[in-house]
Amino acid sequence: MGFSSGQSGRKVRRNPQVAVGSSGVSSSTWEHGLVSRIFRPVDAGGDSHLNAVVDHVDEHAMAIGFADLADLGVEEWKRRGPNDLIFIPIVYCYRHALELVLKAALRTTAACLREEGETDPALDRDKLNEWLAGPRGAGHSLQKLATRLDEWLKSLDAEALPDDVHEVLKSLHQLDPKGDAFRYSTVRGKGGTFERAPRPGLTHADVLQAHVDVAAMQKHFQQAFGLLSDGLMTELDEVRSWQADRSADADW
Numbered sequence: 001m002g003f004s005s006g007q008s009g010r011k012v013r014r015n016p017q018v019a020v021g022s023s024g025v026s027s028s029t030w031e032h033g034l035v036s037r038i039f040r041p042v043d044a045g046g047d048s049h050l051n052a053v054v055d056h057v058d059e060h061a062m063a064i065g066f067a068d069l070a071d072l073g074v075e076e077w078k079r080r081g082p083n084d085l086i087f088i089p090i091v092y093c094y095r096h097a098l099e100l101v102l103k104a105a106l107r108t109t110a111a112c113l114r115e116e117g118e119t120d121p122a123l124d125r126d127k128l129n130e131w132l133a134g135p136r137g138a139g140h141s142l143q144k145l146a147t148r149l150d151e152w153l154k155s156l157d158a159e160a161l162p163d164d165v166h167e168v169l170k171s172l173h174q175l176d177p178k179g180d181a182f183r184y185s186t187v188r189g190k191g192g193t194f195e196r197a198p199r200p201g202l203t204h205a206d207v208l209q210a211h212v213d214v215a216a217m218q219k220h221f222q223q224a225f226g227l228l229s230d231g232l233m234t235e236l237d238e239v240r241s242w243q244a245d246r247s248a249d250a251d252w
Contacts (some may be wrong), residue, residue, distance in 0.1 A: 003159065003161075003162055003227045003231035003232055003235070007134070018169070019064055027188050039054075043113045057108070058104065059100045059101070059103050059104040060100070060101060060104035060229065061226075062232055063096075063097045063098075063099075063100035063101040063104060063229060064097070064229060065097075066093045066094070066096045066097035066100065067093070067097035067221075067222075067229070069093050069224050070090050070091075070093035070097065070218075070221065071082075071218065071222070073086050073089065073090040073093070074090060074215065074218045076081045077090075077214055078214075078215065087212070087214065088182050088199075089182075090214070091182050091200075091217075092182035092183060094221040094225070095142075095172050095176060095179075095182055096179075096230070097133050097225055098142065098168070098169065098172070098224065098225060099140060099142060099145065100227065100229045101178065101225065101229050101233065102142065102145040102146060102149060103132050103138075103145065104233065105149055105228060105232055105233060105236060106128065106132065106145065106149050106152065107128065108149060108233065108236040108237070108240065109149065109152045109153060109156060109180050109236060110122075110125075110128055111151065111240065112122045112156055112236060112239050112240060113152060113155055113156060114118065115240075115243045115247075116243075117154070118155065123152075124146075134237055139175070139179065140178055140179020140180070141177060141178070141179070142171075142172055142177075143169070143173045143177070144172045145208060146161060146165075146166065149161065156239070158235070158239075161227075161228075162227055163231075164220075164223055164224060164227065165224045165227050167220075167224075168221065168223075168224035175199070175200065176198065177196045180197070180225065181197040181198050181199075182197070184197055199211050
């Protein structure tokens, strides 16, 4: 099983004219608040294209959304000129997209291995959910996610993650091992005290500014995400389809 990266048409719109919900909640408590006023559909006669279609989506779909949002930020940068205040949010969106697609790949790979009869307790759905979310498991660590994914891909007789993907993941992990560096301006350091969150290029305390080529950075993130989202996930979905066909043939 190999990897490929492609630009797929990922934007999905169902029917923005179908509005579900009501604006009847008027409570001002924290439990209800202004949800009905803030998250409501476009008024009758308004532009229905401004309606977001909201439903429950999986981690892979969410990953695509974060990657798309990061891309939009870079394209806005190119079109309108520099806006340094959106650099950290852009990096965060790319990082979160990669974290989510790694978790989606782990879930799918685990399902493939269970279907093949693997009995490793770590493959159990509940145990995997706990490991992905729990503080004693992977949490937000790209290193832990990538390492386990490589191990499970090997068990599936599939190729490990490409070097280009590992390069991007390692670069992010070195700056942000716990998934908080691009969410906050200060983070808890090794000694328990709070310190400035790590930033690209600011490797020493006396370095106050650094420069990052946003367009070149985008290419690295897009390539890594494409190899995972359009490459690996597609391959894993094909394995799942093959397994389903095999089971159907066996039942027949």
